[in-house]
Amino acid sequence: MPFGSEQPGAPYLDAVVAYGFRGPGRFHVPGHKGGPGADPGLRFALGDRALAMDIPQDIQGVDLGPSPTPYQRAERLAAEAYGAQRTWFLTNGATQGNHALCLALAPLGTKVVAQRNSHASLVDGLVLSGGIPSFVAPAYDGTLGMAHGITPEDLRATLEATPEAKVVFMVSPTYYGMVADVAGCAEVAHEHGAALVVDQSWGPHFGFHPDLPPGALSLGADAALTSVHKMAGSLTQSAMLHVAPGGRVDIATVDRMMRLLRTTSPSSLLMASLDASRRQLAVHGEALIHETLAAVARTREKLSTVPGLRVVGPEQVGRPGVADWDPLRIVLDVTGLGRTGYEVSEALRNAYDVQPELATQATLVLIVGIAEDPKALERVAGDIDETAKRIIQPGTTRPVIAPPAALSQQMTTSPRDAFLGASEVIPVAEAIGRVSCESIAGYPPGIPALLPGEEITAETVAYLQELVETGARLHGASHPGFERVTVLLR
Numbered sequence: 001m002p003f004g005s006e007q008p009g010a011p012y013l014d015a016v017v018a019y020g021f022r023g024p025g026r027f028h029v030p031g032h033k034g035g036p037g038a039d040p041g042l043r044f045a046l047g048d049r050a051l052a053m054d055i056p057q058d059i060q061g062v063d064l065g066p067s068p069t070p071y072q073r074a075e076r077l078a079a080e081a082y083g084a085q086r087t088w089f090l091t092n093g094a095t096q097g098n099h100a101l102c103l104a105l106a107p108l109g110t111k112v113v114a115q116r117n118s119h120a121s122l123v124d125g126l127v128l129s130g131g132i133p134s135f136v137a138p139a140y141d142g143t144l145g146m147a148h149g150i151t152p153e154d155l156r157a158t159l160e161a162t163p164e165a166k167v168v169f170m171v172s173p174t175y176y177g178m179v180a181d182v183a184g185c186a187e188v189a190h191e192h193g194a195a196l197v198v199d200q201s202w203g204p205h206f207g208f209h210p211d212l213p214p215g216a217l218s219l220g221a222d223a224a225l226t227s228v229h230k231m232a233g234s235l236t237q238s239a240m241l242h243v244a245p246g247g248r249v250d251i252a253t254v255d256r257m258m259r260l261l262r263t264t265s266p267s268s269l270l271m272a273s274l275d276a277s278r279r280q281l282a283v284h285g286e287a288l289i290h291e292t293l294a295a296v297a298r299t300r301e302k303l304s305t306v307p308g309l310r311v312v313g314p315e316q317v318g319r320p321g322v323a324d325w326d327p328l329r330i331v332l333d334v335t336g337l338g339r340t341g342y343e344v345s346e347a348l349r350n351a352y353d354v355q356p357e358l359a360t361q362a363t364l365v366l367i368v369g370i371a372e373d374p375k376a377l378e379r380v381a382g383d384i385d386e387t388a389k390r391i392i393q394p395g396t397t398r399p400v401i402a403p404p405a406a407l408s409q410q411m412t413t414s415p416r417d418a419f420l421g422a423s424e425v426i427p428v429a430e431a432i433g434r435v436s437c438e439s440i441a442g443y444p445p446g447i448p449a450l451l452p453g454e455e456i457t458a459e460t461v462a463y464l465q466e467l468v469e470t471g472a473r474l475h476g477a478s479h480p481g482f483e484r485v486t487v488l489l490r
């Protein structure tokens with residue numbers, strides 16, 4: 001940390017704490033008044049400290065008064081830590097960030113390029129904004145059913161076919177911690193006159209340790225989202241939106257859209273947790289991550305000796321869509337056990353109360369925090385070892401179902417018109433040729449097979465039905481069994 005840096009401070013957290021404990025006459029919302037008006041059960045559960053710090057917007061000396069207020073200083077410190085020109089605290093997750101960026105960069109009728117397996121909030125953002133996407137398919141590992149990032153080459157081809165596009169939305173890292181070639185994609189986007197937005201929700205810790213991938217802004221992205229709660233230390237639902245210096249993304253426009261999407265009562269607890277989390281990453285992140293990385297390495301080593309398991313990670317780097325990887329993700333290929341990831345996950349839960357982040361047919365994914373307890377990692381390695389030995393069976397599980405080659409149907413109507421248009425629910429068998437009002441993704445691979453505005457094909461129906469038969473979840477389907485689907489009225 002450079003001498004004179006203000007990163008060791010947490011001005012918003014400090015201001016909220018000071019207000020909470022100095023005993024002001026609280027003749028304002030919230031009605032619990034810092035504790036006395038709250039149900040005793042809630043008081044016991046949260047403690048009076050949390051309730052005392054739960055304060056509204058527009059409090060003098062917190063986010064009101066001479067500029068910069070503690071709140072403004074907190075966002076500025078976050079911008080400095082992430083190399084942004086401007087950072088906004090988000091109290092509705094990175095979801096809110098995707099919505100704001102779509103409204104700011106993809107207004108009505110604007111053509112944009114988006115990674116096909118973007119988070120659902122990106123397409124929802126386009127429903128709000130009226131932007132029209134062309135998709136870039138992610139690289140795909142068919143053995144593990146794992147979608148990776150996009151490649152600069154595929155992005156170039158899509159941008160050449162969509163020369164009007166002014167913005168590219170991509171995701172890096174993926175849920176599995178695989179990092180795309182962000183620098184290469186930034187170069188391609190900029191050559192085509194488009195801004196690059198990177199959904200770095202799964203990498204809020206990137207750039208805070210030399211052995212972790214760098215953050216997207218330092219690689220040329222014009223805006224990025226970090227879902228701080230996912231991997232770092234802030235409270236669930238808190239995240240950040242960052243805009244890079246350089247002017248490709250207009251700060252005033254994003255700010256306008258943030259005002260549209262923001263509650264007038266943002267949670268001071270969530271925002272204080274972002275301020276604190278930024279401090280922890282900026283000041284102590286490197287040391288904490290250093291210790292965690294050493295413990296993760298030992299865990300990976302132990303897991304790699306378990307018969308039937310393969311620890312996935314650095315060997316993926318260099319494959320299409322994978323330029324780097326995040327060691328704070330433990331991805332296990334369980335196919336050698338003759339069991340599905342769902343079965344391994346259930347066995348772990350039943351025997352040891354271990355709750356993995358994600359199970360798919362072929363994999364199990366564990367999320368490691370920036371300051372994971374080394375003993376917890378050691379223990380989980382033992383739990384997985386014991387479980388694997390107990391449930392291993394000869395033979396392999398059925399291969400992962402391959403998604404249809406294109407995974408991108410013809411978009412005949414904008415996502416906005418399809419989502420908001422007059423619709424009817426019909427049996428799937430009658431839906432071929434109709435326009436979907438739904439967004440449906442099978443897990444794995446988490447790539448939407450159908451989006452609002454796309455024509456439903458026989459191939460997509462067959463694929464989604466096969467996924468249902470194998471017990472995979474269909475995200476977004478209004479009928480989880482996929483017997484019926486919502487389509488636009490003709």
Ligand SMILES: Cc1ncc(COP(=O)(O)O)c(C=O)c1O
Nearest residue numbers: 092093094095119199201227239
């Ligand atoms: C890539 C990606 N972007 C955005 C989000 C939404 O983040 P949040 O839950 O913070 O709203 C997620 C959530 O899983 C995600 O995986």
